[in-house]
Amino acid sequence: AQKVTQAQTEISVVEKEDVTLDCVYETRDTTYYLFWYKQPPSGELVFLIRRNSFDEQNEISGRYSWNFQKSTSSFNFTITASQVVDSAVYFCALSAGGFKTIFGAGTRLFVKA
Amino acid sequence: EAQVTQNPRYLITVTGKKLTVTCSQNMNHEYMSWYRQDPGLGLRQIYYSMNVEVTDKGDVPEGYKVSRKEKRNFPLILESPSPNQTSLYFCASSGRAGRREQFFGPGTRLTVL
Numbered sequence: 001a002q003k004v005t006q007a008q009t010e011i012s013v014v015e016k017e018d019v020t021l022d023c024v025y026e027t028r029d030t031t032y033y034l035f036w037y038k039q040p041p042s043g044e045l046v047f048l049i050r051r052n053s054f055d056e057q058n059e060i061s062g063r064y065s066w067n068f069q070k071s072t073s074s075f076n077f078t079i080t081a082s083q084v085v086d087s088a089v090y091f092c093a094l095s096a097g098g099f100k101t102i103f104g105a106g107t108r109l110f111v112k113a
Numbered sequence: 114e115a116q117v118t119q120n121p122r123y124l125i126t127v128t129g130k131k132l133t134v135t136c137s138q139n140m141n142h143e144y145m146s147w148y149r150q151d152p153g154l155g156l157r158q159i160y161y162s163m164n165v166e167v168t169d170k171g172d173v174p175e176g177y178k179v180s181r182k183e184k185r186n187f188p189l190i191l192e193s194p195s196p197n198q199t200s201l202y203f204c205a206s207s208g209r210a211g212r213r214e215q216f217f218g219p220g221t222r223l224t225v226l
Contacts (some may be wrong), residue, residue, distance in 0.1 A: 009153075033213050045156075045203060045217035091155055095213050099144060099163060100171060103156040 002027045004094050006104035013082050014112050021077040021107045023092030029053075032096035034068065034075045039089040039106070048090075051075060082111045115140045117218035119204050125224045126194055134189045134221050136204030144207040145187040146171070146215065147179065149200040156203065162187055194225040 003026040013019045025034065036048040049059060051068050059066045063080045079086050092104040117138045126132055138145065146161035148171075158171030162181040176198055178190040187206075191198060201222050205215035 004155075006155075035214060037217075043201075043220055045205075047214045047216070050214045093156075098169075099146075099161055099213070100169075101146065101158055101161075101215070102172070103148075103158075105153055105155040 002094055002096055002100070002102045004092055004102050004104035006092055006107050008107045009105070010108045010110065012110040012112065015084060016081050018078060018080050019082050019109065021090050021092075021109070023075045023077065023104060025073050025075065025092070025094045027094060027096045029096040032094060035093040035095070036066065036075075036077050037091045037093065039091065041087070045091075048077075082109075084111050084113050087111045115216070117204055117206050117216055119202075119218035119221050121221060122219060123222050125226065127226050128195055129193050132191050132194060134202060134204075134223070136187045136189065136218060137185050138206040138216070139185065140206060140208065140216065141184065142206035142208045142216075143184070144213075145181065146205045146207075147177070147187070147189045148203045148205065149173065150203060150220075151200050159189070194223075196225050199223060199225050
């Protein structure tokens, strides 16, 4: 069975703090894809990043960085120097064994000014 | 503009009254999918389609039907809606098989009384 766990339901930080959102996944497939999506208060879902199971390189995009570790089945997301505009619900997702996609329950991030 | 559109955006209906939520994409994507979003549960996949006339069940298909007669359209049909289908519904599409990131529609908020 496939599963995505985002153990942090809500996180609250003050602007300029760094914050890490955790994602732990389970799959028996050797080929799989991991994603992060952002859902701001306006409600739309925005793709942030995709990683495939053969690429464990960490990625940095501006203030965002992702740490993919197969040894711990984790794909964590760090926002450096958080801003109020980062306030959103963030979803981690797994696609494996065909085109089924499993989403985590999401982490709601509040960034206070 | 590349986009996924859904209609209606908001719908209030009564138990048992058949309804259809339309979804259309203009990106020539092969893959399309429907999700429902409920508090604390993240997004759960209802059905997905790999191409015209090819559909498969996601994790929560009960009470829903889909069809894929044209590549651009993927309607979601609730033949006899019940209150437990009150939810926020998202349609998504995805291009090349190796990429799999999904582009989401704006969502349809359905209330079944």
